[in-house]
Amino acid sequence: MNTPAHLINRRDFTKTTLLAGAALASGGVGVPAANAPTKRIRTGVIGCGSVSHSYLPVLTKSPFVEVVSLCDIRPERAQKQGAKFNVARTYPHLDAMLAGEPFDFLVDLTDMQAHEKINRRGLEAGKHVWSEKPIANSLAAGQKLLALALKKNLRLWGAPITVQSPQFAFMAKQLAAGKLGRVAAAHADYGHEGPNWSAFFYEKGGGSMPDLAVYNFTTLTGLLGPAKSVSAMVSIVTPERTVGDKGRIKVTEEDNAMVLLDHGSGVISHTQSGFNYFNPHGHDGRQETRHTINVVGSHGFMGLVGYDWAPLGVDLATKDAPKLERHATDAQGYLWQQGAALAAECLATGRELMVTPGQALHVLEIITAARESSATGRRIKLASTFQWPLV
Numbered sequence: 491m492n493t494p495a496h497l498i499n500r501r502d503f504t505k506t507t508l509l510a511g512a513a514l515a516s517g518g519v520g521v522p523a524a525n526a527p528t529k530r531i532r533t534g535v536i537g538c539g540s541v542s543h544s545y546l547p548v549l550t551k552s553p554f555v556e557v558v559s560l561c562d563i564r565p566e567r568a569q570k571q572g573a574k575f576n577v578a579r580t581y582p583h584l585d586a587m588l589a590g591e592p593f594d595f596l597v598d599l600t601d602m603q604a605h606e607k608i609n610r611r612g613l614e615a616g617k618h619v620w621s622e623k624p625i626a627n628s629l630a631a632g633q634k635l636l637a638l639a640l641k642k643n644l645r646l647w648g649a650p651i652t653v654q655s656p657q658f659a660f661m662a663k664q665l666a667a668g669k670l671g672r673v674a675a676a677h678a679d680y681g682h683e684g685p686n687w688s689a690f691f692y693e694k695g696g697g698s699m700p701d702l703a704v705y706n707f708t709t710l711t712g713l714l715g716p717a718k719s720v721s722a723m724v725s726i727v728t729p730e731r732t733v734g735d736k737g738r739i740k741v742t743e744e745d746n747a748m749v750l751l752d753h754g755s756g757v758i759s760h761t762q763s764g765f766n767y768f769n770p771h772g773h774d775g776r777q778e779t780r781h782t783i784n785v786v787g788s789h790g791f792m793g794l795v796g797y798d799w800a801p802l803g804v805d806l807a808t809k810d811a812p813k814l815e816r817h818a819t820d821a822q823g824y825l826w827q828q829g830a831a832l833a834a835e836c837l838a839t840g841r842e843l844m845v846t847p848g849q850a851l852h853v854l855e856i857i858t859a860a861r862e863s864s865a866t867g868r869r870i871k872l873a874s875t876f877q878w879p880l881v
């Protein structure tokens with residue numbers, strides 16, 4: 491998990507420093523010197539459902555985090571996780587959490603539709619915020635959140651963190667070195683049969699794009715650059731579903747999406763994603779061994795082995811070495827669920843992440859533009875961009 495050794499290994503994937511003085515004085519690699527006390531960021535986690543089972547083990551093991559409170563509108567969930575992870579304070583509402591045990595960093599793991607409001611409340615209360623995807627429900631709302639964060643000298647980050655993996659770094663470096671020649675096209679593919687525990691995934695503001703395609707959009711824009719425009723078709727394949735929290739529900743947001751992105755200079759990518767995909771591996775990243783991201787150019791081909799959120803390696807073939815060869819098979823400590831722990835590390839040591847709110851907002855605009863393109867039959871120009879290249 492998030493051990494100091496892993497943190498050292500991730501050194502290649504960090505760039506600049508934020509809080510210049512803080513940890514750099516003690517070596518600058520984010521790992522405290524043998525006898526230097528580690529700065530732990532007092533952290534509150536809101537949303538104690540499914541994904542909290544993946545986040546809390548990482549957060550509670552991180553040397554940069556002290557989880558001081560948990561919150562869920564289903565209080566028994568917060569209490570159960572509190573007992574399991576030894577967190578004394580649990581709250582049934584954000585207001586009570588903000589008024590209770592003091593903390594500096596809010597980790598938002600609630601329903602997709604709740605993020606925008608909770609993230610705003612967190613920033614208004616002076617907390618740094620890590621949000622599960624999406625940060626907000628529209629580009630405009632997300633930009634306001636980011637402006638608020640900047641104004642208050644706070645940090646705001648959003649999942650996913652696919653650009654933090656060593657496999658992403660390997661692919662980005664091949665592209666930057668021109669190994670693929672003139673890059674032409676990319677394809678991404680991620681789907682499963684859909685979550686069966688909560689209705690919000692299928693209701694307005696949910697959908698398969700912010701849940702699944704969001705990983706691919708982050709990887710593809712990270713590799714190929716911000717998109718200029720979007721053409722898409724989205725649909726609802728299964729109009730009714732049975733889910734754990736509400737029983738039989740109507741599906742009102744897309745569960746099937748085909749999205750074309752124009753990255754400029756002639757480079758086009760395609761993402762296909764949805765909640766109606768037979769997938770024997772589902773949520774188990776270690777079992778998926780197909781290429782789920784392909785990039786091709788005039789001199790070479792690259793295929794990412796496995797999911798971009800849990801990659802297993804990169805297969806590369808070029809004109810000079812045309813036999814497909816596997817590279818970057820070491821995860822080097824990367825875990826898809828470590829984003830909030832990395833953000834806390836950044837707050838404690840100044841080590842920056844590859845993940846930026848600018849890219850998260852660009853990906854959010856891609857999602858809303860894809861819906862608009864599908865509804866109108868038009869190609870939609872994008873207004874947002876982000877600092878690129880990342881590597």
Ligand SMILES: NC(=O)c1ccc[n+]([C@@H]2O[C@H](COP(=O)([O-])OP(=O)(O)OC[C@H]3O[C@@H](n4cnc5c(N)ncnc54)[C@H](O)[C@@H]3O)[C@@H](O)[C@H]2O)c1
Nearest residue numbers: 537538539540541562563564599600601602604622623688
């Ligand atoms: N489950 C996963 O494996 C997984 C993986 C990656 C990302 N995510 C993302 O994590 C987020 C949560 O997903 P999940 O699967 O854990 O859902 P979930 O339904 O299991 O959990 C969400 C929790 O948030 C709580 N909640 C909702 N509104 C709240 C509010 N206003 N205040 C306090 N608590 C509130 C709910 O009661 C619930 O316990 C989503 O954005 C999802 O896309 C989930």
